[in-house]
Amino acid sequence: xxxxxxxxxxxxxxxxxxxxxxxxxxxxxxxxxxxxxxxxxxxxxxxxxxxxxxxxxxxxxxxxxxxxxxxxxxxxxxxxxxxxxxxxxxxxxxxxxxxxxxxxxxxxxxxxxxxxxxxxxxxxxxxxxxxxxxxxxxxxxxxxxxxxxxxxxxxxxxxxxxxxxxxxxxxxxxxxxxxxxxxxxxxxxxxxxxxxxxxxxxxxxxxxxxxxxxxxxxxxxxxxxxxxxxxxxxxxxxxxxxxxxxxxxxxxxxxxxxxxxxxxxxxxxxxxxxxxxxxxxxxxxxxxxxxxxxxxxxxxxxxxxxxxxxxxx
Amino acid sequence: xxxxxxxxxxxxxxxxxxxxxxxxxxxxxxxxxxxxxxxxxxxxxxxxxxxxxxxxxxxxxxxxxxxxxxxxxxxxxxxxxxxxxxxxxxxxxxxxxxxxxxxxxxxxxxxxxxxxxxxxxxxxxxxxxxxxxxxxxxxxxxxxxxxxxxxxxxxxxxxxxxxxxxxxxxxxxxxxxxxxxxxxxxxxxxxxxxxxxxxxxxxxxxxxxxxxxxxxxxxxxxxxxxxxxxxxxxxxxxxxxxxxxxxxxxxxxxxxxxxxxxxxxxxxxxxxxxxxxxxxxxxxxxxxxxxxxxxxxxxxxxxxxxxxxxxxx
Numbered sequence: 001x002x003x004x005x006x007x008x009x010x011x012x013x014x015x016x017x018x019x020x021x022x023x024x025x026x027x028x029x030x031x032x033x034x035x036x037x038x039x040x041x042x043x044x045x046x047x048x049x050x051x052x053x054x055x056x057x058x059x060x061x062x063x064x065x066x067x068x069x070x071x072x073x074x075x076x077x078x079x080x081x082x083x084x085x086x087x088x089x090x091x092x093x094x095x096x097x098x099x100x101x102x103x104x105x106x107x108x109x110x111x112x113x114x115x116x117x118x119x120x121x122x123x124x125x126x127x128x129x130x131x132x133x134x135x136x137x138x139x140x141x142x143x144x145x146x147x148x149x150x151x152x153x154x155x156x157x158x159x160x161x162x163x164x165x166x167x168x169x170x171x172x173x174x175x176x177x178x179x180x181x182x183x184x185x186x187x188x189x190x191x192x193x194x195x196x197x198x199x200x201x202x203x204x205x206x207x208x209x210x211x212x213x214x215x216x217x218x219x220x221x222x223x224x225x226x227x228x229x230x231x232x233x234x235x236x237x238x239x240x241x242x243x244x245x246x247x248x249x250x251x252x253x254x255x256x257x258x259x260x261x262x263x264x265x266x267x268x269x270x271x272x273x274x275x276x277x278x279x280x281x282x283x284x285x286x287x288x289x290x291x292x293x294x295x296x297x298x299x300x301x302x303x304x305x306x307x308x309x310x311x312x313x
Numbered sequence: 314x315x316x317x318x319x320x321x322x323x324x325x326x327x328x329x330x331x332x333x334x335x336x337x338x339x340x341x342x343x344x345x346x347x348x349x350x351x352x353x354x355x356x357x358x359x360x361x362x363x364x365x366x367x368x369x370x371x372x373x374x375x376x377x378x379x380x381x382x383x384x385x386x387x388x389x390x391x392x393x394x395x396x397x398x399x400x401x402x403x404x405x406x407x408x409x410x411x412x413x414x415x416x417x418x419x420x421x422x423x424x425x426x427x428x429x430x431x432x433x434x435x436x437x438x439x440x441x442x443x444x445x446x447x448x449x450x451x452x453x454x455x456x457x458x459x460x461x462x463x464x465x466x467x468x469x470x471x472x473x474x475x476x477x478x479x480x481x482x483x484x485x486x487x488x489x490x491x492x493x494x495x496x497x498x499x500x501x502x503x504x505x506x507x508x509x510x511x512x513x514x515x516x517x518x519x520x521x522x523x524x525x526x527x528x529x530x531x532x533x534x535x536x537x538x539x540x541x542x543x544x545x546x547x548x549x550x551x552x553x554x555x556x557x558x559x560x561x562x563x564x565x566x567x568x569x570x571x572x573x574x575x576x577x578x579x580x581x582x583x584x585x586x587x588x589x590x591x592x593x594x595x596x597x598x599x600x601x602x603x604x605x606x607x608x609x610x611x612x613x614x615x616x617x618x619x620x621x622x623x624x625x626x
Contacts, residue, residue, distance in 0.1 A: 151617065188578045190578075217533050217574075220530050220533070221502065221537050225537075258530040262534070299528045302464060303469035303499075304464065304499050304528075
């Protein structure tokens with residue numbers, strides 16, 4: 001089990017949330033079914049946020065109602081407050097399948113937390129505590145993500161001691177795992193290795209999950225650094241879907257096919273088929289009206305396709 | 314000096330060689346001047362190949378004749394055979410500045426070497442020996458690149474023992490350095506770390522240079538892995554210019570701005586200005602008629618630009 005990574009595909013949530021192209025509920029369910037068919041066994045399927053703020057998530061309940069009832073797949077919904085949690089838990093009303101897990105977010109920057117969530121970090125931890133406790137009472141898994149962990153758009157550097165301090169407090173809530181998110185894609189492999197190593201030492205028994213954006217082309221390097229420091233759960237988004245509106249040319253999450261390529265060639269098992277993920281990635285392009293940012297779906301896997309014209313140097 | 318990396322910008326050669334957009338000699342010299350102004354002190358400026366094979370390099374002699382006569386900059390020309398070498402050394406005729414260094418290439422795959430160069434690996438080493446000896450006699454620096462070192466488009470896996478064996482033979486020629494090239498962009502950080510570590514052990518005093526393509530989004534991770542294994546010379550191409558014709562959607566060399574961003578944020582000195590490299594990168598887009606593949610020139614450096622709309626998770 002040492003050389004195994006659980007890939008959490010976040011395309012249906014983080015990948016789509018800022019996407020301008022309108023994805024219908026049916027198209028989202030096709031995406032989710034494609035991911036399951038490719039071997040993905042855990043994914044973020046929706047977030048419960050105000051539809052005016054994130055229109056792409058307005059049909060969260062409909063998507064969840066249409067999820068295939070697979071016992072071997074874990075569906076996560078993101079909830080930023082108890083109002084969101086109430087919507088998440090309601091997906092199970094009347095004995096319906098609904099969600100298996102809720103995620104909540106603590107921002108590791110006072111300014112970012114206040115500007116985006118209207119709450120202090122302390123309040124963020126308190127909300128996370130409420131959500132995870134409620135989830136446990138309701139028989140759901142609860143996980144916590146510490147976001148902006150590699151840098152903040154307002155404050156710049158984020159002190160790793162702050163991240164570790166938050167993680168320790170979050171660990172007391174007994175979450176399924178703690179995810180560390182480089183929300184704005186500024187992290188570097190040295191930084192990520194040091195941060196995850198410190199977390200590993202501080203919380204030796206807590207499963208760590210890494211969430212990286214490829215905004216500055218460091219995403220895959222950061223994922224590898226997190227793996228090297230002990231993370232065995234990594235987020236990615238098929239096609240590299242996603243991205244923040246503030247940097248239109250920048251990609252979002254690291255691409256599932258790119259992560260998978262690196263892990264497979266490194267002898268790490270994931271249970272996910274690269275070929276099928278590439279098919280899912282390609283199926284998104286007509287909806288998006290543009291190529292996805294991930295690379296392996298264009299370049300192909302290994303061995304590379306041979307051509308006489310290949311340049312030698 | 315421990316935390317210092319020499320960035321060799323290969324945009325004028327590897328970046329341009331497969332580029333369809335016609336760059337005039339003047340535009341190439343503008344690019345080279347921009348790189349020098351940004352702090353690049355060593356670069357590949359041309360290759361001496363048949364103009365029918367690589368039309369973009371047809372004006373190699375004109376480019377070299379127009380190079381600024383800077384004592385602090387090392388200009389490298391790539392020579393694949395003695396015919397190429399004769400052209401390289403002729404750039405210094407009549408007391409002209411010309412090139413400072415020639416590079417030669419040994420392909421670490423029998424099939425690739427035969428198909429592309431029409432010679433065996435053994436013959437490749439012999440040609441490299443001839444070129445480096447001639448360079449030394451003529452008062453030029455000579456370096457050798459072992460290409461396809463992370464995988465071959467014809468044979469698939471390349472045995473690292475073959476790369477090390479070639480490197481040992483090449484080391485006897487007393488080159489300025491040995492470069493290890495992932496020519497087709499299939500390498501992974503685990504593989505690169507192991508290969509460079511083995512080379513470091515086999516040739517403890519030989520400077521190692523890493524040349525990575527971002528074809529499958531592993532380029533920056535590979536550059537970091539090479540650094541971690543002791544390489545202190547890394548190639549990149551401003552804008553991430555380059556790419557092989559066999560994979561049209563795939564980018565070429567890792568982008569100088571992306572490499573620089575990672576190194577700078579890791580506390581590693583390069584002497585190169587990120588801001589100025591981004592300017593050079595942006596100046597290429599009107600000539601190319603498309604955005605360059607590098608990411609930091611779009612997303613910006615660190616701290617990231619703040620926007621209220623930034624998504625928290």
